[in-house]
Amino acid sequence: MTKTASLFAKIAQAGLLVAALGVAGCTESSVGDFAPQHANRQLSPKILAEMSKKGMSRTSPVMARIFKEEGKLEIWKQKSNGRYDIVASYDICKWSGKLGPKYTEGDRQAPEGFYTVRPAQMKPNSQYHLAFNIGYPNAYDRANGRTGSNLMVHGACSSSGCYSMTDPQIEEIYAFGRDAFKGGQTEFQIQAFPFRMTAANMARYRSDPNYEFWKMLKVGYDNFEVTKVPPKVDVCEKRYVFNQVAAEGQSFNPSGTCPASTQPDSLKMAYGAYQSTYEAAFNSAVNSSIPAPKPTIAGIKEANIVSDWTRKRARGERVTMEPPSLNSDGSITETTTRMGRIDSPAGRKMAALDAEKAAKQKAEEEKIAAAAAAKAAKELAQQQLAAEKAAAKAAKEQPAAVAAQPPAEAAPAAEVQTAQSDGTVSKLKKRLLGMFGG
Numbered sequence: 001m002t003k004t005a006s007l008f009a010k011i012a013q014a015g016l017l018v019a020a021l022g023v024a025g026c027t028e029s030s031v032g033d034f035a036p037q038h039a040n041r042q043l044s045p046k047i048l049a050e051m052s053k054k055g056m057s058r059t060s061p062v063m064a065r066i067f068k069e070e071g072k073l074e075i076w077k078q079k080s081n082g083r084y085d086i087v088a089s090y091d092i093c094k095w096s097g098k099l100g101p102k103y104t105e106g107d108r109q110a111p112e113g114f115y116t117v118r119p120a121q122m123k124p125n126s127q128y129h130l131a132f133n134i135g136y137p138n139a140y141d142r143a144n145g146r147t148g149s150n151l152m153v154h155g156a157c158s159s160s161g162c163y164s165m166t167d168p169q170i171e172e173i174y175a176f177g178r179d180a181f182k183g184g185q186t187e188f189q190i191q192a193f194p195f196r197m198t199a200a201n202m203a204r205y206r207s208d209p210n211y212e213f214w215k216m217l218k219v220g221y222d223n224f225e226v227t228k229v230p231p232k233v234d235v236c237e238k239r240y241v242f243n244q245v246a247a248e249g250q251s252f253n254p255s256g257t258c259p260a261s262t263q264p265d266s267l268k269m270a271y272g273a274y275q276s277t278y279e280a281a282f283n284s285a286v287n288s289s290i291p292a293p294k295p296t297i298a299g300i301k302e303a304n305i306v307s308d309w310t311r312k313r314a315r316g317e318r319v320t321m322e323p324p325s326l327n328s329d330g331s332i333t334e335t336t337t338r339m340g341r342i343d344s345p346a347g348r349k350m351a352a353l354d355a356e357k358a359a360k361q362k363a364e365e366e367k368i369a370a371a372a373a374a375k376a377a378k379e380l381a382q383q384q385l386a387a388e389k390a391a392a393k394a395a396k397e398q399p400a401a402v403a404a405q406p407p408a409e410a411a412p413a414a415e416v417q418t419a420q421s422d423g424t425v426s427k428l429k430k431r432l433l434g435m436f437g438g
Helices: 003-013 045-053 139-143 167-182 199-204 211-227 265-285 299-314 345-403 413-435
Strands: 062-067 072-078 084-091 113-117 131-133 152-154 188-193 233-236 239-242
Touching: 045 084, 062 167, 072 167, 084 167, 113 139, 113 211, 131 167, 139 233, 152 167, 188 211, 199 211, 199 265, 211 239, 211 265
Parallel strands: 062 188
Antiparallel strands: 062 072, 072 084, 113 188, 131 152, 233 239
C-alpha cells in the first residue's frame, strides 16, 4: 500500500470523511423533482470522458471551492481511490462586496468559510435561472452572531451578496450536484476563500484586519491540500476546527469549550511537513506585496454602514448607486456623483411621494413669488403716482416764478444813438469814395 493510500485509509478509519462520502438518504423523488428543462441538462460527453479518465463516475461525490480574488469556482469529484481531483473550473461572473467574511444582513458580502449543501437547498425554479443555497449562516456564523439569509450560487450574472454565474455555467454546476445526489451523496461541501491561500498571498495580506480569520480558514484549506479529501468541519469556542475526533462521550459545541480530540499520526506528520514548506515560502515572501492587496471589509463597523445603506435602498430611498466604504482612517467614502433608487414597488412609491412633495413645494414657491411680484408692482405704481403729483405741482408753480423775475437791463440810449450815427457816417464815406475813385 502506498503512503497516500495508507494516509487516506487512516483518515477514513478515524471518521474524518465528511458526509459528502455518504451514500444514504437521497430518494429518487427528491432528485427527480426538477421541473424546468434547464435543471435537467446533462453533462457533456467531453466532461464525462475526462471524468472517466480520472477514475470518476458521473454520480460520484462532489465538492466546490471558491476563490474571490481570482474569481474562480472549482468543481472537484471523488476518484475511485477516495481522493478528490478537480474536474471543472469557472470564471465567477459576479460576486458582491469585498474580500472578507459576511457579518450581517444587508452588508452585501459574499460569505467566506466552510458550508454544506443538501438536496433541499437546490433551487430549480430560481428567478436567477438555477441556484443552490450555500447554507449561510453555518454553526460558526451563528456562534459569532452573524446574520443573513438566502446566500446562493446562482445564474443570471447579478449579485448582491451571492456568487453569480452565467446561465450556461450554473446549468453545468447544478448538474454536478444533482448527479452526485442521485448517486447517493447526502450533502456536499463548499469551501469559500478570499484568495488561494498560498504563502505569497498570506504574506500580502498579513496586515489586514481579517488576517486572523483567514489564518483559521487556512487550516481547513491546508488539510484539503494534504489529503485531497474534504475536511471534517466542526466548531467550538466560536472557531473552526478541522479533522479532529472528539474523545468518547464528548462533542463539539460551537460556543462551548473545545473537547479533548485526536488526529491520526500520519495526518499530523503530513500536515507538519506541509507547514514547514509553507513557513519557508511565507518568510521569503514577506518583503513582497505584488500585486497590491485588494480592498477588504473593515469588520462589523463597515458591515453596519453598508447594511444601513441597503435598508434605505430597499425602502426606495434615493441613495448612492454604490454602497459606502469605510476607509482605514475611519472616514467614509460615498460615490455621491451618481444617485438613484431601486426600481421596485417601494422605489416607485417613494418616487411618487417625492414628486408630489416637489410639486407642492414648487406650487408654494410660485405662490410666494407671485405675491412678491404683486407687492413690488403695487409699490412701483405708488412711486410713479407720487412722481407724477410732484411734477404737476412743479409745473403749476413755474409761471409765477417767471413773472417775478426782473427784466433784462436795457442799454443806455446814448450808446444806441452813437452806434446808429457811426453807421450812417460809414455808409456816406463809402459812397463818396466810390464817386471820386478814392
